[in-house]
Amino acid sequence: HWEPLKHHVPPGLTPLFADVPVSAIRHAQVLWQQALEWSYFNDVMLGIRQTYTPRQEPAAKTPVFQTLMCIDDRTCSLRRHLHLAAPGCETFSTPGFFGVEFYFQPEGAKFYTRSCPAPINPGYLIRETGRTRFHQQDRNLSKNSHGLVKGWLTANTLGLGSAVRLLTGILKPELNPVMSYSFDHMDKNAGLTIDSTGETEYGLQVGFTVEDMVTRASAVLKSIGLTRNFAPLVYIIGHGGSSVNNTYYAGYECGACCGRPGSVNARVFAYFLNKPEVREGLREEGIEIPGTSVFVGALHDTTRDEIQYFDHVITREEHLQMHLENRKVIEKALQANARERSFRFDSIDSSLPAEKIHEKVKRRSVSLFEPRPEWNHTAAALTIVGRYSLIEHLYLDKRAFVNSYDSRQDPEGHYLLNILRAAVPVSGGIALEYYFSRVDQQKLGAGTKLPHNVVGLFAVANGTEGDLRPGLPSQMIEIHDPLRMHFILEQKPEVVLRIVQSDARLYEWILNEWVLLSVFDPETGTFTRFKGGELHPFTPLERALEKVSADPELRYFETQKSPVLIIEPSYA
Numbered sequence: 001h002w003e004p005l006k007h008h009v010p011p012g013l014t015p016l017f018a019d020v021p022v023s024a025i026r027h028a029q030v031l032w033q034q035a036l037e038w039s040y041f042n043d044v045m046l047g048i049r050q051t052y053t054p055r056q057e058p059a060a061k062t063p064v065f066q067t068l069m070c071i072d073d074r075t076c077s078l079r080r081h082l083h084l085a086a087p088g089c090e091t092f093s094t095p096g097f098f099g100v101e102f103y104f105q106p107e108g109a110k111f112y113t114r115s116c117p118a119p120i121n122p123g124y125l126i127r128e129t130g131r132t133r134f135h136q137q138d139r140n141l142s143k144n145s146h147g148l149v150k151g152w153l154t155a156n157t158l159g160l161g162s163a164v165r166l167l168t169g170i171l172k173p174e175l176n177p178v179m180s181y182s183f184d185h186m187d188k189n190a191g192l193t194i195d196s197t198g199e200t201e202y203g204l205q206v207g208f209t210v211e212d213m214v215t216r217a218s219a220v221l222k223s224i225g226l227t228r229n230f231a232p233l234v235y236i237i238g239h240g241g242s243s244v245n246n247t248y249y250a251g252y253e254c255g256a257c258c259g260r261p262g263s264v265n266a267r268v269f270a271y272f273l274n275k276p277e278v279r280e281g282l283r284e285e286g287i288e289i290p291g292t293s294v295f296v297g298a299l300h301d302t303t304r305d306e307i308q309y310f311d312h313v314i315t316r317e318e319h320l321q322m323h324l325e326n327r328k329v330i331e332k333a334l335q336a337n338a339r340e341r342s343f344r345f346d347s348i349d350s351s352l353p354a355e356k357i358h359e360k361v362k363r364r365s366v367s368l369f370e371p372r373p374e375w376n377h378t379a380a381a382l383t384i385v386g387r388y389s390l391i392e393h394l395y396l397d398k399r400a401f402v403n404s405y406d407s408r409q410d411p412e413g414h415y416l417l418n419i420l421r422a423a424v425p426v427s428g429g430i431a432l433e434y435y436f437s438r439v440d441q442q443k444l445g446a447g448t449k450l451p452h453n454v455v456g457l458f459a460v461a462n463g464t465e466g467d468l469r470p471g472l473p474s475q476m477i478e479i480h481d482p483l484r485m486h487f488i489l490e491q492k493p494e495v496v497l498r499i500v501q502s503d504a505r506l507y508e509w510i511l512n513e514w515v516l517l518s519v520f521d522p523e524t525g526t527f528t529r530f531k532g533g534e535l536h537p538f539t540p541l542e543r544a545l546e547k548v549s550a551d552p553e554l555r556y557f558e559t560q561k562s563p564v565l566i567i568e569p570s571y572a
Helices: 022-051 073-085 148-156 158-171 210-224 263-274 276-284 317-342 354-364 414-439 493-501 504-511
Strands: 066-069 090-093 103-105 124-129 204-206 233-240 294-301 306-310 382-386 400-404 452-455 459-462 485-490 515-521 526-531 534-538 547-549 565-568
Touching: 022 485, 022 515, 022 565, 066 073, 073 090, 073 233, 073 317, 073 400, 210 263, 210 276, 210 400, 210 414, 233 263, 233 317, 263 276, 263 294, 263 306, 306 317, 317 354, 382 414, 400 414, 414 485, 414 493, 414 504, 414 515, 493 504, 493 515, 493 534, 504 515
Parallel strands: 066 090, 066 233, 103 124, 124 204, 233 294, 382 400, 382 485, 485 515, 547 565
Antiparallel strands: 090 400, 294 306, 452 459, 515 526, 526 534
16 A cells, blocks of 8 residues: 655655556566565575485484374474484374375264365264263353353353453463363374274265275375385374464364364374284385384374374383383474474563473463464465475474475376375465465454454354454464465476476466475486476575574574574584
């Protein structure tokens, strides 16, 4: 809504751009947008080029442990801290439903819910059995409080106690029955109907056959390049988020699990890989999992930086000891991650010890007066598809979705095409959602979320106003830079161009530049950039990127809009 420059020129002077046509203004806006985007993207690509070294095939060395997480940008920083805390570990990432599509029905629930990307219509059902932990229900929220007489009695008796608890919860936040708690989605001690016995319900097959399991496990492991050299313990870690009084809580969960925690998917996928019959089928696919390897499901709560392990599968004493040692290292990484996140939270003193900061972060997640328990996808601007070695020496400030991929095991790009079919509309759509909400908060965004009321479980409105609000609230985009999603793929340029042009719906995103696309050739160490239907050579503008120590006590990630930094490991 800027006024024309000619309205602000002192008398007697002729404005240089007094009568600029609208087309020229639009062109200038495009140039400004591109300058904003490539000021950042150039440094990312420059950092990759400066730190990447072509590697010879390394000698087989068993990792200390391995993790498989979601591609979500909020797990990117945790992976970095894991590598710094345990240099001998390996981390991988894939969409957080782990290639296993199904509906999930908790025990006692009347309905089943989708636990995979929204466009997929699963033919499978997983039921929970033997739940030992049921969600506590506040008496004031029960059906007894809805009637005329019982409602009046409840309001005048239990209501007073509820008001006291509300005040206590504001002054001293703690876990409470009205919050969305990610660990309540599935009881870690309950059973799951994972094996199919031929039973059907609601027209869905209950559980998976061995053939179903092998097909899905093989596709995921081959797509991420994890086909050999398995660690004794491999952690399959889904993610979710806890918050209270939050109409946007589904956005804190896993998008690949349809806005729900990925706990069930992680546990189901780990079950697949622990099953002897599945390992036999994978062996025929060329994937040899040694009998000494155990897969452990887990759930990472990204607002609280806590992990819950489904470690009942560990039966050997030597594995148990390794698991206890691994948990200590992972806890150290979680504390470092919480400390890094705290630099964006005005209410937390980031100079405190990591343990105290972690406690404050956990209290923040259950605070009724906290509109930002986490920043969600704020600042996300990158999707990296390749080996972790591409970015292992870079600090990218939780701005990158990272999908593991080994082009050496996919010369024709078949697995890459499947990755892009899912990643482009998902991460590209997230970036556009943040982009439009940021550039026009009132028309395309949702304004402040404080007065929002949920309408029909599908939208929000401001208080008693009737208009539905599109986009995202200000509390999620205030520090977001409106950039389009930039995909950086590790593969030969000709392979990438061929596969993206083979899928019309995928190619539309790229051709229209709703997402940007660059390709890094691992053999030559050079970049190409997609423009106008072709891939053109691209050389980043040279400048000296700052080098920093990875010591967690250094505040190199303190600023809200951090540049790209080169990390020199020095973790104690």
